[in-house]
Amino acid sequence: MRKRWFMLVAAAAMLMTSTVGAAAVSAATDAAPGQDSKAVGFIFVGPKDDFGYNQAAYQGSQAVQKAFPKLKVLTAENVPEDDSAARVMEGMIDRGAKIIFATSYGHLDAAEKVAKAHPDVAVVQQGNFIEGTITPNVGTFFGTVYEPVYLAGVAAGMATKSDKLGYVYAFPIPQTINNINAFELGAQSVNPKAKTYTVNTSSWCDPAAQAEATKSLLGQGVDVITQHQDCTSTVIKTTEAAGKMTVGYHADASKLAPKGWVAGSQWAWGDLYTDIVKTALAGDFTGSKYNANYRVGYKTGENPFVQSKFGSMITAKDKATIAADKKTISTDGSPFAGPVVAQDGKVIFAAGVVPTYAQIEATDVFVKGVVGDIPKS
């Protein structure tokens, strides 16, 4: 409720400040989407220095600037996941951007709307999935985040003493469900007794709610905590203060947990962003791999989601095990190689099956060993 209230007022404030009329009808051109653009726009749902998701995306935008010094890189922080995102993107198009990166999951609707109104603008969205036909100037892209998360789960399974792992997440979106499952499966692979306890906060960043969620998990005997939140420091500091262990997400925050840091995963977007911009500038966007739901993982190329460093409790032997797991995933294996069983005992992937990235993304249940329900609306 309070959140909705805020959004209402924020939307009102947004109306007052952004008088950029949506009337900017696109000039009908025959140019390919994004071709010869003078500028590229990036919108972020949070601030560019959140020690997490948005910071990584912002750093990616700066890598684009470095690769294309003549290009004007426009960035907008704190863009809500509603129709006001469309207005921000329209404003960037007015300033010459023909390539737009909408970097938050909830920006997809606005991104598709803007793309429809501007066939000459290439709009790519980070992390969501377009159902059905994809128009010639749109695409989504993402790394297969669950691969490094699986490896971090292996490390967590090795580190835990209570066999109880904790996961503080925001919302049950497919990405998060996959991460939680991969984390638990990774832990199980070395520690069959390991269970993952989940708590959601219904907010991408509410530090006080994160503190309470962490304390609840610790109270249940959990001794390794990871998370899927946009701002990550509260969970890590609270865990460290309690003398328990942390698995990082989004960024290398090992300095926040000098004693308890186990492992983690972090973003390196620069190369992928640069390649998307390069493709669009050359006029090759339509029909390219980016004009689709593009997923890059260990199997298909450079995963933009990479492993963070390990903590001191992970021995050389442990690291060798994890490296071997990575090799398997990169070749003929998968974090979700069957048999994978859901909480209720139903088989998700049968024994011997190595699911494709698309099949994995379609998973909408927790695997056995995860404690907690997926909230339903």
Added chain:
Amino acid sequence: MNLGLELMAGGVRGGTSILYAGLGETVSERAGVVNLGIEGSMLCGALAAYAANAASGNPWIGALAGAAAGGALALVHAFFVLNRKTNQLATGLVILFLALGITSLFGAAYVDEIITPFTIWEVPLLSSIPWIGDIFFKADPLTYLSYFMVPLIWWVLFRTRWGLMLRGAGERTEVLRTYGHRPQALQYVAVVIGGLMAGIGGAQLSTAYANAWFENMVQGRGFIAVAVVIFAARQPFKVMAGSYLFGAALALSPALQARGVSINQFALNAVPYVATLLVLMLLARRGSDDAPEGLKKVFEMSPG
């Protein structure tokens, strides 16, 4: 730890920041000024405390800075409302957005700072009492301070001459003026005290509870405090109960989830608001009749 105990301990943990803001708002409203900008004072307090803490390495200097920042913002509210006679509700909201903008702008640099937070200090003997010890006496110093603030503010408001005059200013400024007092000065002090307290509440949030600064991290707790104060009929002890109740309701969802209990998440998220509304309605049956005369004018939207 069993569920009941965890909820009560969570109520104190999560309710303390709301309690500070609520106590401040109580003083302010008793003097006839509603300050919706209390949410902004909490934000300013949270950031100033975090920044001063990062610079000095001392959490108490942080808390003082938080109080000062919260008070300073309230001073702006006081000026517009008392000198320029602007609408109190509208001014409070504008002040909130001012604070949101300022703290987002200057706070960005502090998101990845590391501070010296207030730590949990267990009171000898008291903390070993079953239940009571776990709920009240394994807390941070700002939480202990709040235990003293509640009776102190009650005593000042209802047992001192100054408190009587302050409440008089909230009822009928004409009467005070007739006797040669300056009600406006009293109101100024009350509003600023409100901001100071909210600032400490923000400091508790950023430097004791969450140990982090992030823009808009107060997330509506200041508005909850205003609601608690209205329903608690501006009585400090009832404000305390209401704040803890809200904190406990906030702790319900993670506590149940960590136990693997399956309950509709979205229903759980509504619990804090529903529970607070229900209980405070029962507590404050006579609430609206008790409101200071000066406040009634505000809510009737007639010019003060």
